[in-house]
Amino acid sequence: MxxxxxxxxxxxxxxxxxxxxxxxxxxxxxxxxxxxxxxxxxxxxxxxxxxxxxxxxxxxxxxxxxxxxxxxxxxxxxxKYATRQPGLASWFRRWADLEEQAISLYTFENRLVPGLLQTVAYARTLFNARVPVLTDAQIEAQLTARAERQRLLTERPNTGYNFIIDEQVIKRGTGGREVTLELVSHLLAVSELRNVELQLLPVTCSVHAGLDGPIRLSETPENEWFGYCEGQRTGQFIADPESISVLHMRYAKLRSQALTPDDSRSLLQRTLGAL
Structure with missing residues (x-):
């Protein structure tokens, strides 16, 4: 039991x-x-x-x-409507619930490191900079909710995760040198998990399929696909097959435009050495 x-x-x-x-x-x-x-x-x-x-x-x-x-x-x-994370925005909770069931999860980000890959120090930097300002209690609730989500990477080893991150997100150095050092080391460690693929989209790729913004795609155990796109204070949950098809095409193109997982690890290691 x-x-x-x-x-x-x-x-x-x-x-x-x-x-x-x-x-x-x-x-x-x-x-x-x-x-x-x-x-x-x-x-x-x-x-x-x-x-x-x-x-x-x-x-x-x-x-x-x-x-x-x-x-x-x-x-x-x-x-399907039961959600628990008090530290998550209401419009994100449905997607967070899907994350817990997903057998495949694809994430492209060109603004910041995806929540599933963030360190505590990096996440705290983001929450401390939030406008309007968050209270200490709100920040702790956000950190707790993020940690709860991150357990999925190790507790669901049969789920396939692919992350594509714009290299500029790393180069920005959010939080300063020490935070970035820890973050890059963490990304290297996570990329060693058998169920995780991490790809960097190099800054030399001046035109790519993700110029319209971040993409998230999730496959359920019933092999249904859903998408999610996030804005400033809203999130759009996508179930329409035609829209999902477009996101799949864009994501597939991004995977071909990004560095391979091995080359991405090499770039992260060089970045770590240069910090």
Whole structure:
């Protein structure tokens, strides 16, 4: 059985709603939490946390609960809207939930290092520079949420990650020399993971397929693709097949225009030596 109730977030409205729906179907099935837990192969404490809205239900849990409760697909549908990260912008949470399920994740960035690859010092520099100014509590919430997302790189080794980062993002030196040293070292370490490909788009590539801005693409276990594009204070979730096709074409072109993973590592090592 699985049990993980440590470091649980404060309840969100969507999690509390899922918990209430879950509880209603469990009771309809005539089961106590103690009786329900072994049927879904989780601990009673986990069941309680989910019903209290204090834990995001894992995908496998939802599927088992759906079957045990004979919930007519309601639990599966409700789980799609359950989000937990209080440190994430509301318009980003749906994408963050997809990240947790993705079997393939593609990210192109020409503004900053993607959140999944940031060090704490680099992220803190970004949050400290945010306008309007964030409070210390807000910054810590943002850092906690970012760390929660970053665990995916190691906890989902079967997910394939490809990152394309504009070299200028590294050359900018955000946070100063020490922060950049740590960041480049971290990028080199992450690039050694078997499920991670890291490519740099060199500054010598004056025209490329990503001039319209960042691109994010995610493939679900059901082999559905979704996209996400982010602006100043908004994010656009993309499900339209035609738009997804365009993003795929642009991303494929970017992969051919960027340095290979090996050449990208060499460039990072030279950058590290020059700092």
């Amino acid at each position: 699985t049990n993980s109730t440590a470091n649980e977030p404060e309840p969100s409205d969507s999690l509390k709603t899922f918990g209430l729906v879950h509880k209603a179907f469990r009771k309809r099935a005539g089961l106590t939490q103690e009786e329900f837990a072994p049927l879904v192969r989780y601990q009673p404490g986990t069941v309680a946390s989910i019903e209290q809205g204090r834990r995001l239900p894992p995908r496998v849990y939802v599927e088992r609960a759906e079957e045990v409760s004979d919930a007519f697909g309601v639990l599966r549908a409700a789980a």
